[in-house]
Amino acid sequence: xxxxxxxYIKYAALGLLATAATPAQAQLGTETTSYTLFGTPGLIxxxxxxxxxxxxxxxxxxxxxxxxxxxxxxxxxxxxxxSFRYTKLDNFWASGPLRGQDFFDRxxxxxxxxxxxxxxxxxxxxxxxxxxxxxxxxSEYVVAxxxxxxxxxxxxxxxxxRLASHNPIGNIGGPRPDWDAGKGGTLNFSQWFRGDFAPFAxxxxxxxxxxxxxxxxxxxxxxxxxxxxxxxxxxxxxxGIDYEVSPAFHLNASYVAGxxxxxxxTIRLNPxxxxxxxxxxxxxxxxxxxxxRADSVAWSTDWVSTPxxxxxxxxxxxxxxxxxxxxxxxxxxxATRAELKIDNKRYNSQPQAIGRxxxxxxxxxxxxxESFEITVTQNGIPLSTVTMRRSDIERLxxxxxxxxxxxxxxxxAAPSALRNSDLPNHDTRFTWALAPYLALSxxxxxxxxxxxxxxxxxxxYELTPNIILSGAVQKSIFGNLDDDTYLNTSVLPHVRTDGxxxxxxxxxxxxxxxxxxxxxxxxxxxxxxxxxxxxxMFGGVSAELLWKPVDSxxxxxxxxxxxxxxxxxxxxxxxxxDVVTGHVSAYYDFGNGFSTRVDAGRYLAGDYGATFSVDRTxxxxxxxxxxxxxTNVSAEDFGEGSFDKGIRISIxxxxxxxxxxxxxxxxxxxxLERDGGARLQVxxxxxxxxxxxxxxxxxxxWGKFWR
Amino acid sequence: xxxxHLTQPLRAAGFALCAVVGLTAxxxxxxEIELSKVTGDFxxxxxxxxxxxxxxxxxxxxxxxxxxxxxxxxxxxxxKALAATDGPIAIVVxxxxxxxxxxxPVGRNGDHVTWGSAPGQGITYNRGVMTNTRGxxxxxxxxxxxxxxxxxxxxxxxxxxxxxxYLGDLGQTTELRLNCALRRSxxxxxxxxxxxxxxxxLKETCRKDEISFTNIYWVDGKGRVLKxxxxxxxxxxxxxxxxxxx
Numbered sequence: 021x022x023x024x025x026x027x028y029i030k031y032a033a034l035g036l037l038a039t040a041a042t043p044a045q046a047q048l049g050t051e052t053t054s055y056t057l058f059g060t061p062g063l064i065x066x067x068x069x070x071x072x073x074x075x076x077x078x079x080x081x082x083x084x085x086x087x088x089x090x091x092x093x094x095x096x097x098x099x100x101x102x103s104f105r106y107t108k109l110d111n112f113w114a115s116g117p118l119r120g121q122d123f124f125d126r127x128x129x130x131x132x133x134x135x136x137x138x139x140x141x142x143x144x145x146x147x148x149x150x151x152x153x154x155x156x157x158x159s160e161y162v163v164a165x166x167x168x169x170x171x172x173x174x175x176x177x178x179x180x181x182r183l184a185s186h187n188p189i190g191n192i193g194g195p196r197p198d199w200d201a202g203k204g205g206t207l208n209f210s211q212w213f214r215g216d217f218a219p220f221a222x223x224x225x226x227x228x229x230x231x232x233x234x235x236x237x238x239x240x241x242x243x244x245x246x247x248x249x250x251x252x253x254x255x256x257x258x259x260g261i262d263y264e265v266s267p268a269f270h271l272n273a274s275y276v277a278g279x280x281x282x283x284x285x286t287i288r289l290n291p292x293x294x295x296x297x298x299x300x301x302x303x304x305x306x307x308x309x310x311x312x313r314a315d316s317v318a319w320s321t322d323w324v325s326t327p328x329x330x331x332x333x334x335x336x337x338x339x340x341x342x343x344x345x346x347x348x349x350x351x352x353x354x355a356t357r358a359e360l361k362i363d364n365k366r367y368n369s370q371p372q373a374i375g376r377x378x379x380x381x382x383x384x385x386x387x388x389x390e391s392f393e394i395t396v397t398q399n400g401i402p403l404s405t406v407t408m409r410r411s412d413i414e415r416l417x418x419x420x421x422x423x424x425x426x427x428x429x430x431x432x433a434a435p436s437a438l439r440n441s442d443l444p445n446h447d448t449r450f451t452w453a454l455a456p457y458l459a460l461s462x463x464x465x466x467x468x469x470x471x472x473x474x475x476x477x478x479x480x481y482e483l484t485p486n487i488i489l490s491g492a493v494q495k496s497i498f499g500n501l502d503d504d505t506y507l508n509t510s511v512l513p514h515v516r517t518d519g520x521x522x523x524x525x526x527x528x529x530x531x532x533x534x535x536x537x538x539x540x541x542x543x544x545x546x547x548x549x550x551x552x553x554x555x556x557m558f559g560g561v562s563a564e565l566l567w568k569p570v571d572s573x574x575x576x577x578x579x580x581x582x583x584x585x586x587x588x589x590x591x592x593x594x595x596x597x598d599v600v601t602g603h604v605s606a607y608y609d610f611g612n613g614f615s616t617r618v619d620a621g622r623y624l625a626g627d628y629g630a631t632f633s634v635d636r637t638x639x640x641x642x643x644x645x646x647x648x649x650x651t652n653v654s655a656e657d658f659g660e661g662s663f664d665k666g667i668r669i670s671i672x673x674x675x676x677x678x679x680x681x682x683x684x685x686x687x688x689x690x691x692l693e694r695d696g697g698a699r700l701q702v703x704x705x706x707x708x709x710x711x712x713x714x715x716x717x718x719x720x721x722w723g724k725f726w727r
Numbered sequence: 728x729x730x731x732h733l734t735q736p737l738r739a740a741g742f743a744l745c746a747v748v749g750l751t752a753x754x755x756x757x758x759e760i761e762l763s764k765v766t767g768d769f770x771x772x773x774x775x776x777x778x779x780x781x782x783x784x785x786x787x788x789x790x791x792x793x794x795x796x797x798x799x800x801x802x803x804x805x806x807k808a809l810a811a812t813d814g815p816i817a818i819v820v821x822x823x824x825x826x827x828x829x830x831x832p833v834g835r836n837g838d839h840v841t842w843g844s845a846p847g848q849g850i851t852y853n854r855g856v857m858t859n860t861r862g863x864x865x866x867x868x869x870x871x872x873x874x875x876x877x878x879x880x881x882x883x884x885x886x887x888x889x890x891x892x893y894l895g896d897l898g899q900t901t902e903l904r905l906n907c908a909l910r911r912s913x914x915x916x917x918x919x920x921x922x923x924x925x926x927x928x929l930k931e932t933c934r935k936d937e938i939s940f941t942n943i944y945w946v947d948g949k950g951r952v953l954k955x956x957x958x959x960x961x962x963x964x965x966x967x968x969x970x971x972x973x
Contacts, residue, residue, distance in 0.1 A: 292897060293896060294896055297865050299862065300864045301862065303843060303849025305834075306834025306835075306849075345757070365757055417836050418869060419871075450755075452754045452755055453756040453760045454752060455753075455754065455759055480756060638897050639899055640896070678864060720897070720899060723892075723894050723898060723899060727861065
């Protein structure tokens with residue numbers, strides 16, 4: 021049953037302890053908390069060489085004149101930040117079929133700190149704006165920032181492209197080369213740092229912790245907007261103030277181009293700065309040490325042959341665990357050993373669930389039971405087994421958690437699914453929920469935000485612990501997802517672009533109705549078969565196999581599905597389109613806070629290609645990442661954006677609330693969802709939950725074992 | 728055609744709306760309804776704060792649960808606490824906020840005794856010296872303080888190292904190693920609740936870089952800590968611990 025002991029985990033935990041001993045992480049200096057109207061760290065419109073704190077995630081919205089920006093900026097590494105922006109320009113189209121309409125655009129920026137500020141030298145950063153979109157903001161810059169005292173900073177730089185539209189002073193390589201944005205989504209590499217360049221400069225003055233004044237000389241002359249008559253440009257000087265309402269919330273106001281007032285707000289979140297004090301949950305049950313061995317009654321093993329005693333113990337353990345949000349799935353006892361299988365429904369940190377289980381066992385089990393084997397399960401599938409000695413629990417209850425870590429073993433669990441006959445109680449097999457939902461859709465070409473609000477009824481029944489029936493019905497109460505009149509011109513099978521039709525006709529809708537079967541086909545192997553109405557737009561059958569050793573940073577998976585497109589009314593019928601889709605996936609955890617994943621295969625529209633993604637992950641469960649999908653669909657056929665790409669963010673509730681929770685709020689922000697590179701959505705994909713019960717889930721969070 | 732698309736749609740906002748129209752989620756699937764419950768609680772709290780700012784607030788209700796922001800008459804509190812149980816009992820005050828907890832022993836493991844409060848906080852002492860806390864938020868997770876314990880309970884001047892362990896913002900264990908000096912500074916009779924004993928006053932001063940604190944212990948001739956002021960950590964500050972009955 022046992023496999024290689026998970027030694028690397030120990031090193032990881034020790035490593036964490038070692039790094040933690042030096043409290044401050046490497047600081048680059050010249051940080052700022054103040055963002056531009058474009059949602060990047062900096063002045064008003066102009067960039068600076070400042071950086072945000074490492075791993076800061078900033079959501080901002082701002083408006084000036086006809087220009088509105090919604091931006092997400094992430095400090096990917098201490099030196100590197102990336103931004104994704106959605107822009108609306110009022111009345112942009114002066115002629116043509118869109119005349120009088122607004123212009124909506126998406127853009128990506130990157131900024132990199134080359135040189136940190138020193139006594140005499142300034143900090144220097146280099147950046148590119150809108151390097152992958154349709155190019156309205158395309159520009160590059162090099163900028164320096166020097167602090168004078170604690171409060172004043174002076175900034176100056178050179179800009180190319182749009183940032184050279186006011187008063188250029190020279191050029192590199194003649195005129196800036198033309199670049200055909202086409203459908204967007206391609207790199208404008210040939211333009212970078214080419215053509216005219218112009219200087220820009222500015223000052224920022226931090227009056228106190230809350231208030232910052234800014235002034236700048238801008239090299240952006242708003243040439244395009246002025247030509248179209250949507251705004252008036254009178255001056256290169258801009259002025260602004262930034263006010264910190266709370267550390268997470270900033271407001272700013274400005275006067276731009278001598279003609280417009282601007283205002284904005286920024287919400288700053290950081291995985292390293294939890295919104296709530298952690299550890300507000302109730303104290304755990306204290307460990308109950310056993311009486312001395314001289315107490316022969318307490319240490320008797322007569323109970324082993326008494327079935328009633330086994331049943332009593334099982335009931336006591338099951339009830340006590342239930343109060344901790346942990347379900348007892350199986351309990352087998354011998355005179356000296358207890359083997360438990362649990363399903364942790366509450367604790368974001370598996371060690372905390374294991375620790376609380378062990379504490380309960382010290383109260384419930386007869387004194388002769390010395391060895392605890394606690395197996396974490398999910399969907400009826402055992403994931404990992406933590407083995408410990410009861411005498412260690414008693415001895416180390418008040419010692420640092422690392423001491424206990426050195427005494428336990430963490431192994432792969434025996435590869436057999438739970439059976440009904442294992443279950444101590446059957447009444448937890450049916451669960452249901454009636455809850456409101458809100459579905460939001462942002463930034464389609466004709467409206468920045470659409471939403472749908474309604475009620476959702478969901479229910480689950482576990483036929484056996486590893487065969488689960490699940491369904492959900494939803495009814496919209498109000499919303500405007502369905503009034504999208506955008507003409508669907510996609511030349512590919514409309515696998516994703518008929519969303520408005522689904523919203524119009526699917527009310528009420530069967531969101532999903534499935535039967536899933538999870539299994540352990542062998543050592544290091546996990547499998548899933550799901551049949552039914554898998555998601556809003558497709559039904560059919562999907563099968564998946566995952567190879568993932570409990571202590572390996574590498575995992576490999578394969579998935580294949582035959583699916584048929586569902587009717588727009590989202591009841592039981594199907595449309596004509598069906599497809600075989602599937603992927604081979606490789607997952608790799610670099611161990612330095614970054615993980616990557618590659619999925620190659622056939623997508624819903626029958627196109628072939630691969631999806632590449634990288635996530636920055638944090639021990640407390642935060643994930644911020646990006647992905648892109650390239651398939652054999654041409655940019656022309658794909659439509660706006662050329663290929664599918666996006667950003668995903670996952671924020672654990674525990675971080676926001678300070679009390680334990682396994683739930684998280686996750687969002688995937690796509691640049692533009694089209695039919696190419698579209699994947700089937702199916703619940704219960706193996707990697708997502710198998711990973712939760714494997715090595716890394718213990719390593720970084722072992723400190724919570726005794727919490 | 729739909730641009731930004733949320734896979735697990737921003738349900739938080741949905742539940743905010745839900746609470747506004749007076750709906751609440753219900754069901755037995757904890758994870759499905761958690762967000763809605765949480766949002767509902769949050770809104771209740773927020774509106775509660777507002778009303779307490781506007782009106783008088785609900786401090787009475789809080790006192791009834793064993794935790795109050797501002798203790799009224801200390802004698803009343805002591806009498807109440809003593810009446811609540813026949814066994815040992817102590818009141819613990821967080822000095823930064825004046826929040827009060829009544830605690831009694833709930834577990835013993837060798838020299839370590841864990842005390843608990845009705846709302847769910849826990850403090851463990853090694854012969855009267857705090858070794859860890861739970862449920863306060865930003866707890867002292869564990870410590871290595873054997874030298875401190877033996878010096879304090881034997882009422883001797885001493886110099887030693889304390890090691891405290893906390894959880895960092897990413898959930899990782901962090902270590903704080905402090906240099907401490909313990910000095911006797913007079914004697915005092917401790918009279919409170921059912922206690923009436925002569926005690927030596929010991930001051931323990933600890934420092935690590937810019938972090939420093941002073942703990943004070945009133946220790947009787949049997950080495951029992953009758954009352955004390957002990958530091959938990961940077962974010963919680965110090966607790967005043969007053970035994971009412973040993």
